[in-house]
Amino acid sequence: MEGEEGGGSRPGHGRSASYESALAGRSGVGEESVEKKARSLEVAIAYGCFFILGACILLAWNAEIVAGAYFLARLERSTWETSYSSWVALTFTTGNLLFLAHANATQQGAHLGRRISGSITTIIVTVSLYIISTRIKEINPDFFFSALILCTIILAASASYLQNAVVALSASFGPTFLQAILSGQGAISVGVAGIQLIAAYTSLKPSQALTNSIPSPQIPLSLLRRALAFAEDPEPADGVRNSAFTFFLTIGCFAVFSLLAYALLLRLPLYKLVIRSNEDDSSTSKPSSSRPPQASLRAVERKIRKLGIAMFGVFAITLSVFPAVTSSILSVHEEGSGGPTWSQAAVFLPIGFMVFAVGDWTGRILPQAKFLTFTDWRALAVASAARIVFIPLFLMCNTSASAGDPYIDSDIAYLVIMLLFSLSNGYVSTLVMLAAVVEPSLEEQEVDIAATCMAFYLTSGLAFGSFISFPVRAAICHCNPFL
Structure with a gap:
């Protein structure tokens, strides 16, 4: 997924090159009009890719907090019924703090392409586990809580390394693309909440009562399912499980879409030009004796x-x-x-x-x-x-x-x-x-x-x-x- 120039070293190391300087002198006089249109299209596509990647950074956190109704239904009448949200928030934010510190400390020389693609892939796999859980009627609450905390740690790590790599990559393109990341982070919160609201409302509408009363396809009763389910375990209503299924499926599809957006970014001529220009700037930078003193x-x-x-x-x-x-x-x-x-x-x-x-x-x-x-x-x-x-x-x-x-x-x-x-x-x-x-x-x-x-x-x-x-x-x- 990384391509030939997928970020084996930290972009922005040395003097950062914006896309404007990288494109300077790219076209001849006779090709100026056509080249200008091509530039604008590439810049717009790159901006959109960073917007999507920015949204993906907060996808994991929003998936954890917005699906509260489903998690609550799974943990009903258990020890964790009223405290699970505090544990989830504490686990995610503490993990995010620790993993982000490690990501920042090891950023020098890190392969940003692998961090981005690996983090998004991990989010997809973890969300898939949530999707599978919605197809199981009964799950032991203690087992579900343990799995929820484990998934929260994994999502926190993925979000931390993804944030570090995407922000570092955007540094090579200039502040406009950092703004795209921030805009994406703001938009995803509204989008995720809207998806869950629509899914929950449509699942509980009286007009769909007959539809919701029809049993949805379930995972066949296997040895694993027998190990997870017990007679006294809570069984969330079909509407709650169907709503969560739609929600997590949409989240997973967006994560896949983010991975495709990153693959598209790597194949843009603009991307290769900016990275190459940044590497040239680093190789021709001033000797260390003439550089300004490093800030403390x-x-x-x-x-x-x-x-x-x-x-x-x-x-x-x-x-x-x-x-x-x-x-x-x-x-x-x-x-x-x-x-x-x-x-x-x-x-x-x-x-x-x-x-x-x-x-x-x-x-x-x-x-x-x-x-x-x-x-x-x-x-x-x-x-x-x-x-x-x-x-x-x-x-x-x-x-x-x-x-x-x-x-x-x-x-x-x-x-x-x-x-x-x-x-x-x-x-x-x-x-x-x-x-x-x-x-x-x-x-x-x-x-x-x-x-x-x-x-x-x-x-x-x-x-x-x-x-x-x-x-x-x-x-x-x-x-x-x-x-």
């Missing part, structure tokens, strides 16, 4: 530490309640009480994720308006800390462990809180990142290191927030949050 990681970190703490706070607060607490918030309409279809847990939970995805993506776009942009670290620190108000607000909603009427007895109010929560997450985190890269005290050669430091603060905030979700959940259930 510790010195750069000190310059953006206050902004890093603000970034840490944003995602620590977000992960302390999302999805660990939000996945336990149900509609105020009781299940089976004749309420609307969207109030059923299998549909209501994806609605919450959809609202979060749309709000977060919108928040990331808002800083493009200059009048909504500010970079003062004090204001950003206040904005980051102020988001802590969302923790008690979510705890006052209709969680599955609520005793009596909740303080916030309205589905609309809950969704508005979720919208503001996600909007502030995307908006404040984007402003903090912007402030870090334009920090006046940074030298030109320190900007990339500053961005790396901010990414570390972000990932650390995710991991810390996942751990904090356990005591937050304990405040709801008044129980051992680890079980």
Whole structure:
């Protein structure tokens, strides 16, 4: 899949070459018009490929958190019924932090092509296991939870190495293609949540009750299935399993599509030209004695530490309640009480994720308006800390462990809180990142290191927030949050 120039060494090593400089002088005067059209088409295709690869980076995380209704049905009445989402979030974010650190440390000289194709292939195989699980009626909850955690670790590793390789590859093409990756990451959250919402809603529509009552094709009862299934094990409703099947199948197909997009990128003349130009720049770079002094990681970190703490706070607060607490918030309409279809847990939970995805993506776009942009670290620190108000607000909603009427007895109010929560997450985190890269005290050669430091603060905030979700959940259930 890598092709002749599939990234055996790190692109961007030395002086990075953008696609504009690589294309300079490529055409003759008589061919200028035709060549210009060809260039535009190649650039558009390459941009689309990086957009798809960026979406694939967050595909694993979104697959884990959006399929909560299916996982909950599998773990019903088990020890892990109320705590599984905290364990999944903690496992993924901690694994992501560790694997990403290793990927960054070993990036020099790594074969980026193998990292990209290998990571996507691993995601495809892991998602295939989820697809198979939806065709089995009964699975022992303890076995399913163990398999879920193992798959989460594998997906975290795949996402980490994929992110490292794709971002490093985009460095050779210039900032426009890095923006394509970020846009893809924002779009995939909305897309995945939308797919799950549609799949869940269509599976539970009254008009399809007859269809859903017809048994779907099942895996033949084998020795493996007998080992997994027991009479007392929960059996998710056909609608829940069919919805999860459609969801995971779509996720798997998109991962395959991402692999094909990467193969297309490798075959573009633009790709080969940019990589070759980058290698030429590296071979003709200045002697080490005349290069500017290498920036110190510790010195750069000190310059953006206050902004890093603000970034840490944003995602620590977000992960302390999302999805660990939000996945336990149900509609105020009781299940089976004749309420609307969207109030059923299998549909209501994806609605919450959809609202979060749309709000977060919108928040990331808002800083493009200059009048909504500010970079003062004090204001950003206040904005980051102020988001802590969302923790008690979510705890006052209709969680599955609520005793009596909740303080916030309205589905609309809950969704508005979720919208503001996600909007502030995307908006404040984007402003903090912007402030870090334009920090006046940074030298030109320190900007990339500053961005790396901010990414570390972000990932650390995710991991810390996942751990904090356990005591937050304990405040709801008044129980051992680890079980």
